[in-house]
Amino acid sequence: MSAELELPDWASLSGTPDTAMPLFACALLIARDEYPALDVARCDAVLQAHARHLQIEVDAIGPTPLKMQAINRYLFEEAGYAGNHDAYYDPRNSYLNEVIERRLGNPITLAVVQMDVARRLGVALEGISFPGHFLVSLPVGDGMLVMDPFNGGRPLGIEELRSRASPHVDGGPPDDDTLAGLLRPATPRMMLMRMLRNLHGTYAEAEDWARAVRCADRLLSLSRDAPDALRDRGLGYLALGHVTGAREDLRNYVMRYPDAADVDAVREQLVQIGRARDRAH
Template sequence: MTREEAEDILTEAGQAQDDAFPLLEAAIACAIHDRPFRDPSAVRTLAARAVERLRERAGVESPEEALAETLSGELGLDGDLMDEGDLEVGDIIAVADRRRGLSAVLGVFYIHAGLACGLNVQGVDFPGHFLLRVDTREGPVAIDPFSQGRLVLPSELTRRALRAGLTPAVADRLDLLMAPINRRQSLVRLQDLLFIRAIRAGDYPAAEGAALRKALLDPSDHRPWLDVAQARERQGALAGALSALDQAKTVEGDFQARLRQVRERVRLRLN
């Protein structure tokens, strides 16, 4: 698959309704867009195996136990503590091969398998760390795909929220801490994390790619185009930065004053 073909898939995914968003295939397209011409068959094989094994467990175990035992216990998916600075930990093709990666990438396999088996598994945009919300008969619970799918107790959620800088009034609100996000938002969060890491590493072409993928996946949000513009500006591609800002102008929203300021700054550099 070429980068252009991957962009076509991401563009189509961006137009899909939230409840029909093709999470696994969009995640594969994101990886190919970053590094084209790779074979994604290992991703699909692992995902199919996860569905097969989870379906056998789901009828006899609780949803959270079945997910953890299948995805981590049997298939070996776990967080990568040693290579957090490596951008490959956010690449689903690389993660399928090494079975180690970022929480948001591991979550793709959890969510895909859970939905295929009739479980309600959603991402949680928890501050500083991607978690999963799983509906059970006793109510929703949080699990951490980065830590072998283990259960995260409410008290631990509160402690993590306080460490992340949330106020005590917010940190005690489990309804806020476990508010679910849809599949599109889960994948956009991953690309946003890759963008931030690439910017910090000074890898502006990689940052531009991650920002562009965000823009394609969620065409209703103008902010990814501002990130594209930032990455292009740092590469000295000022005309490209202005083009990205023009794209942002086509998205509805109350941000035109800020956009004009950014565009004027880039235009002055270009002139």
């Protein structure tokens, strides 16, 4: 299986339905941008080895939550996967090959590892694009078991979830309906876009504009309707001195998203580009 894993082509992804989007392979595709010599087969083989190590134990367990408990115990205690609390914004935390190699990651890449190993063992986890830290959930009866992959896969109760969401929700702790909305499953496309936005933020903060532009461009490969990515690619082009590309992206942003909160600031950027061009001539 490891030797046969193939990564998709970026150009094909905007038309790929969410249900057909291979999360693990696409996460490696993101990593290959930074690591062109990425050993895809090795990454796949490591997770397959994790699943193989767990197979007999998990198969012998009946209740799915207890299967998940065994998976978490192995991944986060024996195999040593952990959240990188000391260097949270290290870009290596967002590249799946580095996470597999170093056993350190951020919430969403650790979730990808957890979800993929569980998938290989017949346990269906879902990602949750929760505000703050990304989470995962396991459907249980009419409810769900919510876990925090950044903190050892620890289960989270409803009051802790409410408390975690409060700083990100207007009006204080979310009511039941609001919380239920925050706990909706994230599609693979949503997860990959969140990974790329994390990377973009890290690179933009460091003024590494070439990599920031690359992330914005990949976001647009995943979804043509990503206003922030169109704007960010244009601003990144501008920072790199690629004025033609910047003008095209920013003009498209203004035309396609006239009600965006920052559209006036983007229009001003276009005015400045025009003035600079006039001075050059």
